[in-house]
Amino acid sequence: MSLADPPVGGTVYVTSIRGSGSIRGRIMAMGLVPGTAVEIIRRAPLGDPLEVRVKGYNLSLRAQDALLVMVSSELPARARNDPKGLGGV
Amino acid sequence: MSKDDRYLTTFGGLLAFLYLAFGVFEAIGGIGYDGEWLGALCVQGNVMDAFVLLVIGAVFAFGLRERRDGSAFMLIGMALGIVFLAIYLVLMGANALGLLIFGSEHMEGWTAMDSMRPGLYLGILATVGGCIWRRRLSPSRLSRAGA
Amino acid sequence: MSEVTDEGAKKAIRVALCGNPNVGKSSLFNALTGSRQHVGNWPGVTVERKSGYRNYRGHRIEIVDLPGTYSLIASAKDEEVATRYIIEEDPDVVLQVVDSSNLERNLYLTMQLMEFGKPMVLAMNMSDITEERGDSLDLDALKRFLGTPAVRTVASQGIGLEDLLDAVVGAATKPPADRRVGYGELEATISDLREMIDKDGEISSRFSSRWMATRLIENDSYVRRLLSDRSIWQDIEPYLSRMDREESEMDLADSRYSVIDEVVVLSCRRCKPKRSVSDNMDRVLVHKYLGIPIFLILLWGAFELTFSAATPFMDLIDSGFAELGTWVADNVQPDWLASLMADGIIGGVGSVLIFLPNIIIMFLILGILEDSGYLARVAFLMDRLMNRIGLQGKSAIPLLMGFGCNIPAIMATRSIDDRKDRLITIMATPFMSCSARLPVFILFAGAFFSHMAGTIIFMMYMIGIVVAIVTAKLLRTFVFKGEPSAFIMELPPYRLPTIRSVGVHTWDRAYMYVRKAGTIILLGVVAIWALASLPFGVEYGGEDSWIAIIGKVFEPLVEPLGFDWRIAVALLFGFIAKEIVVGGLMTLYGAGESEDALTDALKADGSLNQVNAFGLMTFSLLYMPCVAAAGVIWGETRSWKWTLFSVAYGIAIAYVIALLIWQIGGPLFG
Numbered sequence: 001m002s003l004a005d006p007p008v009g010g011t012v013y014v015t016s017i018r019g020s021g022s023i024r025g026r027i028m029a030m031g032l033v034p035g036t037a038v039e040i041i042r043r044a045p046l047g048d049p050l051e052v053r054v055k056g057y058n059l060s061l062r063a064q065d066a067l068l069v070m071v072s073s074e075l076p077a078r079a080r081n082d083p084k085g086l087g088g089v
Numbered sequence: 090m091s092k093d094d095r096y097l098t099t100f101g102g103l104l105a106f107l108y109l110a111f112g113v114f115e116a117i118g119g120i121g122y123d124g125e126w127l128g129a130l131c132v133q134g135n136v137m138d139a140f141v142l143l144v145i146g147a148v149f150a151f152g153l154r155e156r157r158d159g160s161a162f163m164l165i166g167m168a169l170g171i172v173f174l175a176i177y178l179v180l181m182g183a184n185a186l187g188l189l190i191f192g193s194e195h196m197e198g199w200t201a202m203d204s205m206r207p208g209l210y211l212g213i214l215a216t217v218g219g220c221i222w223r224r225r226l227s228p229s230r231l232s233r234a235g236a
Numbered sequence: 237m238s239e240v241t242d243e244g245a246k247k248a249i250r251v252a253l254c255g256n257p258n259v260g261k262s263s264l265f266n267a268l269t270g271s272r273q274h275v276g277n278w279p280g281v282t283v284e285r286k287s288g289y290r291n292y293r294g295h296r297i298e299i300v301d302l303p304g305t306y307s308l309i310a311s312a313k314d315e316e317v318a319t320r321y322i323i324e325e326d327p328d329v330v331l332q333v334v335d336s337s338n339l340e341r342n343l344y345l346t347m348q349l350m351e352f353g354k355p356m357v358l359a360m361n362m363s364d365i366t367e368e369r370g371d372s373l374d375l376d377a378l379k380r381f382l383g384t385p386a387v388r389t390v391a392s393q394g395i396g397l398e399d400l401l402d403a404v405v406g407a408a409t410k411p412p413a414d415r416r417v418g419y420g421e422l423e424a425t426i427s428d429l430r431e432m433i434d435k436d437g438e439i440s441s442r443f444s445s446r447w448m449a450t451r452l453i454e455n456d457s458y459v460r461r462l463l464s465d466r467s468i469w470q471d472i473e474p475y476l477s478r479m480d481r482e483e484s485e486m487d488l489a490d491s492r493y494s495v496i497d498e499v500v501v502l503s504c505r506r507c508k509p510k511r512s513v514s515d516n517m518d519r520v521l522v523h524k525y526l527g528i529p530i531f532l533i534l535l536w537g538a539f540e541l542t543f544s545a546a547t548p549f550m551d552l553i554d555s556g557f558a559e560l561g562t563w564v565a566d567n568v569q570p571d572w573l574a575s576l577m578a579d580g581i582i583g584g585v586g587s588v589l590i591f592l593p594n595i596i597i598m599f600l601i602l603g604i605l606e607d608s609g610y611l612a613r614v615a616f617l618m619d620r621l622m623n624r625i626g627l628q629g630k631s632a633i634p635l636l637m638g639f640g641c642n643i644p645a646i647m648a649t650r651s652i653d654d655r656k657d658r659l660i661t662i663m664a665t666p667f668m669s670c671s672a673r674l675p676v677f678i679l680f681a682g683a684f685f686s687h688m689a690g691t692i693i694f695m696m697y698m699i700g701i702v703v704a705i706v707t708a709k710l711l712r713t714f715v716f717k718g719e720p721s722a723f724i725m726e727l728p729p730y731r732l733p734t735i736r737s738v739g740v741h742t743w744d745r746a747y748m749y750v751r752k753a754g755t756i757i758l759l760g761v762v763a764i765w766a767l768a769s770l771p772f773g774v775e776y777g778g779e780d781s782w783i784a785i786i787g788k789v790f791e792p793l794v795e796p797l798g799f800d801w802r803i804a805v806a807l808l809f810g811f812i813a814k815e816i817v818v819g820g821l822m823t824l825y826g827a828g829e830s831e832d833a834l835t836d837a838l839k840a841d842g843s844l845n846q847v848n849a850f851g852l853m854t855f856s857l858l859y860m861p862c863v864a865a866a867g868v869i870w871g872e873t874r875s876w877k878w879t880l881f882s883v884a885y886g887i888a889i890a891y892v893i894a895l896l897i898w899q900i901g902g903p904l905f906g
Contacts, residue, residue: 020482021311022311022312023720023722023724024485026307026722026724027722028485029307031340031341031344033489035490035493036493042518044522044619044620045525046528046617046619048620049616051522055340056338056339057338057341057727058726058728059726059727060723060727061723061724062723065724137536140532140536141536144526144530145533147529148526151520151523160516161517161520164517165521169533172537173533176537180544182545183546183548186548187547187551190552
């Protein structure tokens with residue numbers, strides 16, 4: 001399901017981001033990346049946009065943009081195995 | 090619920106009632122109903138004033154309905170009451186200033202009481218409440234802006 | 237690199253100041269550079285360039301304030317500014333302002349900045365909030381892990397500035413730590429791309445190939461442009477199109493956040509996110525039923541304050557200038573000089589300054605709302621409505637401000653980050669009826685519609701709003717079709733605005749208004765004075781003056797609208813500034829003593845009736861607001877094309893509607 005689906009008050013986890021281009025890049029820069037917890041706080045009085053809490057701050061986005069964020073109610077297993085971390089190159 | 094909260098809730102209820110009531114008075118004054126008692130209460134019959142009073146009253150009213158914690162509603166309600174008190178005072182002052190600068194031909198026989206309105210004295214009541222419950226409503230936890 | 241020679245002479249240290257929006261970057265910039273600032277423009281884009289300097293311990297530290305951004309990846313020229321500055325102008329130090337109470341997201345930009353390989357310093361700003369919450373940051377751990385010094389600051393109170401400057405000076409003289417994010421599975425792809433890039437000796441000697449490789453994966457427009465006409469592009473392009481770009485982009489972002497998670501764990505003690513007072517307040521301020529009504533009453537309160545509270549001051553200024561004018565007329569010889577001073581200069585300056593109380597109060601209120609964080613809530617509340625007409629939530633504020641004065645309103649569109657949204661908002665705002673148009677409405681509505689005057693004026697406002705909405709819709713549908721915008725906005729925690737920051741903002745903006753509007757209006761008024769007073773000895777503004785001649789030239793153009801040459805002249809006046817239309821009419825009708833005299837003169841004029849009065853009001857509502865506004869439009873769009881379009885479009889709409897009013901309404905009601 002997408003971020004537009006879960007009810008207010010729920011917490012979901014990002015699984016992937018659809019779409020392409022700058023909107024996608026922006027969504028990810030704002031912290032909506034796979035594995036992140038997102039809490040849906042409210043919808044605006046007129047129904048749109050959505051207010052969510054991610055990475056410790058509050059973000060608002062429209063339902064049409066939330067459709068690009070695929071989520072699930074279970075924490076996805078960490079698929080990436082290669083060691084990351086900081087190194088000099 | 091602590092004893093202190095009970096007083097706060099009652100006060101909130103009082104303010105809700107007063108603001109809503111006077112909002113209705115201003116509204117009927119605005120429609121054209123002319124009653125002596127309206128004048129005695131300094132009701133100006135201004136539709137926008139009515140709206141302001143009704144909204145502030147609604148804020149307090151909704152706060153009463155909150156099961157969890159209505160203190161934010163109290164805070165905002167009082168803040169709005171204080172804000173409009175300030176606005177109405179400034180307006181009164183601007184009128185007075187106009188009188189001072191241009192003399193009484195500019196505004197015939199204006200007195201301070203002409204600018205008095207329910208939003209003003211109810212706002213004083215809200216300010217008093219804000220002072221009493223200052224700590225409970227914790228404005229100190231707001232942080233300083235840096236932007 | 238800054239060098240210290242044997243004699244101890246030091247060169248300037250150039251610092252690039254970056255950070256997310258809302259982190260207090262401007263506060264820090266102001267605190268560091270004070271009055272030693274210069275505002276200009278980045279070439280080719282609409283972004284404002286602020287630079288300043290500070291002398292510290294014998295060093296001259298030059299700071300360039302880069303636009304706030306969440307990520308350096310660019311998809312349009314406006315977004316490339318930060319990257320281009322760092323790459324092309326090679327600053328000595330990159331100073332990032334970080335909101336310490338929001339560490340995770342802020343560090344995303346840090347990860348990207350580190351890839352430039354330049355000396356970096358982190359200003360951990362808003363430490364007061366972090367400490368109040370009971371969190372504490374281990375800055376040494378941060379420094380050890382990231383390799384960059386992190387200094388605790390509270391820019392709004394001037395705390396930590398010296399330590400920060402020390403760190404900057406230190407960083408400038410040492411080689412950078414050169415830590416980069418490791419991208420796990422993507423490293424193979426990155427190596428492939430690097431191999432291809434390194435074949436171009438010129439490019440790879442100037443820029444880091446690793447940096448370019450990662451940017452290519454993320455489809456950054458700047459790097460694409462750099463490489464797309466090189467020969468290596470032949471190999472790179474097919475490689476990129478074969479990749480699963482989407483998957484790779486996510487991997488990149490994911491890697492960065494993995495590193496960030498580690499950083500946060502290592503350096504943040506007791507960093508539990510708490511439900512703050514802000515969220516509690518939002519329950520009321522963004523309440524399903526209360527949210528919008530609260531906004532409406534605050535809006536009304538703001539307008540009441542701006543208009544009513546300013547009135548005595550405006551009257552004071554008005555009478556003050558009138559007195560001055562009379563004194564000059566009595567005491568200055570020769571007559572033409574007295575006239576120049578009284579009607580021209582004093583009148584001109586007066587018409588700018590009279591709106592100053594208005595403007596200052598409006599900026600004050602705007603500053604408070606902005607610094608407190610409430611404006612973001614307004615955008616949040618209004619977005620749905622704005623979206624329906626082709627705009628977004630942040631457009632609501634400039635549009636509403638337009639009711640006060642278009643000039644600061646258009647300037648306020650800067651907060652809209654999407655270029656298309658910003659442009660459409662700028663095109664729509666001038667139709668919001670500003671306070672300068674009111675005197676014309678009051679005059680004509682009063683003269684020709686007596687008891688209905690209020691309603692008529694209200695109709696003017698409505699017409700303006702409707703035209704603004706239609707304009708926005710049209711632009712969105714036909715000019716920008718197929719280009720969706722996203723509304724992704726941070727809702728910062730509520731903060732108590734400091735007198736200092738609000739004061740500085742208000743002063744800045746008021747000063748800009750006086751300078752921009754003031755100069756143009758003054759020049760315009762003097763020009764009009766000249767046209768009205770020449771040829772020598774002619775009656776000021778009378779039938780034989782040059783300005784009347786010009787009006788007569790325009791008369792055939794405005795005849796279909798039901799106007800005569802005097803109205804044409806008044807409209808020409810209004811071109812310069814709406815404030816002087818009424819004064820101009822007084823001159824033209826020889827009713828300079830008072831507005832009542834003018835009202836009588838207008839009513840007595842057989843050519844004016846309700847229909848063309850209405851048409852005139854509509855015309856003056858819709859045609860280009862004033863030259864100063866056009867100037868500000870140019871300043872914000874940096875495009876002659878759009879500025880001229882705005883002016884021409886306004887005049888065209890005004891003409892057509894006034895035409896319809898006269899041609900249809902005349903026979904019906906005349």
